[in-house]
Amino acid sequence: MATDVKPTRKNLMAIEDRIELSERGHDTLEQKRDGLIMEFMDILDQAQDVRSDLNTAYDDAQRKINMARAMDGDIAVRGAAAALKEYPEITTQSKNIMGVVVPQIESSKVKKSLDERGYGVVGTSARIDEAAEAYEDLLKQIILAAEVETAMKKMLEEIETTKRRVNALEFKLLPDLYESQEYIEQKLEEQEREEIFRLKKIKNKKEKEEEEAASGQDSESADEREAAPTT
Numbered sequence: 001m002a003t004d005v006k007p008t009r010k011n012l013m014a015i016e017d018r019i020e021l022s023e024r025g026h027d028t029l030e031q032k033r034d035g036l037i038m039e040f041m042d043i044l045d046q047a048q049d050v051r052s053d054l055n056t057a058y059d060d061a062q063r064k065i066n067m068a069r070a071m072d073g074d075i076a077v078r079g080a081a082a083a084l085k086e087y088p089e090i091t092t093q094s095k096n097i098m099g100v101v102v103p104q105i106e107s108s109k110v111k112k113s114l115d116e117r118g119y120g121v122v123g124t125s126a127r128i129d130e131a132a133e134a135y136e137d138l139l140k141q142i143i144l145a146a147e148v149e150t151a152m153k154k155m156l157e158e159i160e161t162t163k164r165r166v167n168a169l170e171f172k173l174l175p176d177l178y179e180s181q182e183y184i185e186q187k188l189e190e191q192e193r194e195e196i197f198r199l200k201k202i203k204n205k206k207e208k209e210e211e212e213a214a215s216g217q218d219s220e221s222a223d224e225r226e227a228a229p230t231t
Contacts, residue, residue, distance in 0.1 A: 005180045007187030019177045026169040033162045040155045047148045054141040061134040068127040080128050083118035100158045102151035107143045111136050
């Protein structure tokens, strides 16, 4: 509350410094919020494309695995899957976007050649090869989607945090500081008027006393002149 602040010039200077600092912070946070929103919109566009590609890859992989199961049987498909010796490797790094740390996912050994899949070429059909390749493509899309979706989530969280800080400064802290500033300025003006009024009263009183003293001296001089003997 403004009335809780002691109306002194020292406090007024301190509040003015806080207002200046808060206004600079508010402007900086607004710029950050706007920049984050622009970055988020770019990532959102990318995420929409990634989701579309992911759905396409999933449908293609399902269609091809169903075809392989129907033509070659579940045993052949499961046998080819069990023959895999080298599994995909995932490594994560991080990158900074407008002060927000987002993951950067790197993958290896996802796409494989026929001889790297572990099953014999002679014992399998082209349909199993196509299904395996489709699921490799699907896995790459899943990894990319995980990176983009996580980045989008972190950006959104930072945007919300920044918006709350901007609103706290704009609608709470700064109005309270302005109110306190106005309250102190009004009180100081009242004190200044009271001081001027007091000084005027003192001045008027002193002038009146001086006039009375001068008048008294004039009366004494007149009495002395009347009392003086005539020659």
